Amino acid sequence: MKSKAPSVSRTRMNELVLPNDTNTLGNLMGGRLLHFMDVAAGIAAMRHSNRTCVTASVDNVDFKSAIALGEVVLIEAVVNRAFTTSMEVEIDVWAEDTASGQRRKCNRAFFTFVAVDQSGRPIPIPAIEPETDDERERYEAAARRRELRLILSGRLDLARADNLREHLAAATVDA
Numbered sequence: 060m061k062s063k064a065p066s067v068s069r070t071r072m073n074e075l076v077l078p079n080d081t082n083t084l085g086n087l088m089g090g091r092l093l094h095f096m097d098v099a100a101g102i103a104a105m106r107h108s109n110r111t112c113v114t115a116s117v118d119n120v121d122f123k124s125a126i127a128l129g130e131v132v133l134i135e136a137v138v139n140r141a142f143t144t145s146m147e148v149e150i151d152v153w154a155e156d157t158a159s160g161q162r163r164k165c166n167r168a169f170f171t172f173v174a175v176d177q178s179g180r181p182i183p184i185p186a187i188e189p190e191t192d193d194e195r196e197r198y199e200a201a202a203r204r205r206e207l208r209l210i211l212s213g214r215l216d217l218a219r220a221d222n223l224r225e226h227l228a229a230a231t232v233d234a
């Protein structure tokens with residue numbers, strides 16, 4: 060299977076915050092934002108794999124800044140790294156006040172998607188070939204995050220988390 064650059068999967072979505080999306084303070088509800096993020100990440104995963112993809116996990120999502128009624132939500136999703144059947148998708152979120160044209164960063168999260176066949180069974184996907192220094196950095200970090208999330212979900216023993224242990228050992232030596 061031919062590897063692909065992260066740019067193949069890059070997905071940009073714009074959403075206007077409408078009254079039905081907000082809480083009683085007039086800000087976008089967290090669940091609604093997660094929905095937007097899930098859709099953008101799913102499109103990125105499908106663009107990379109050309110398969111049906113399902114959400115396997117969502118890493119910690121911090122809501123750093125509220126997004127108000129009438130603001131535009133900008134979401135960018137990209138596949139950082141593909142493993143055997145799963146891939147890490149990074150999602151970045153900004154809010155735009157159209158009156159001033161100013162944008163502020165609100166969120167970053169990592170979703171794991173798995174490509175599946177028509178019976179819902181995981182199926183192999185192409186690898187990622189990073190092209191820029193930034194993409195290479197994200198690619199390397201994705202392997203460590205994958206080990207961490209598999210440990211937290213009880214799917215991997217720390218003793219087998221080679222990337223994570225090497226990184227921690229190097230950080231300890233540097234400190």
Ligand SMILES: CC(C)(COP(=O)(O)OP(=O)(O)OC[C@H]1O[C@@H](n2cnc3c(N)ncnc32)[C@H](O)[C@@H]1OP(=O)(O)O)[C@@H](O)C(=O)NCCC(=O)NCCS
Pocket residue numbers: 113114115116141142143144145146171173175179180181208209212
């Ligand atoms: C995701 C799903 C396909 C995984 O199936 P499974 O039987 O556990 O399959 P496997 O154990 O072979 O794992 C498949 C891949 O998923 C990854 N994976 C499974 N659970 C994961 C988790 N919690 N976090 C990160 N990765 C996970 C595995 O590491 C593996 O990756 P790899 O092939 O790249 O090494 C299955 O659990 C599923 O269909 N879940 C429901 C998905 C869904 O409905 N999502 C919508 C949200 S409600």
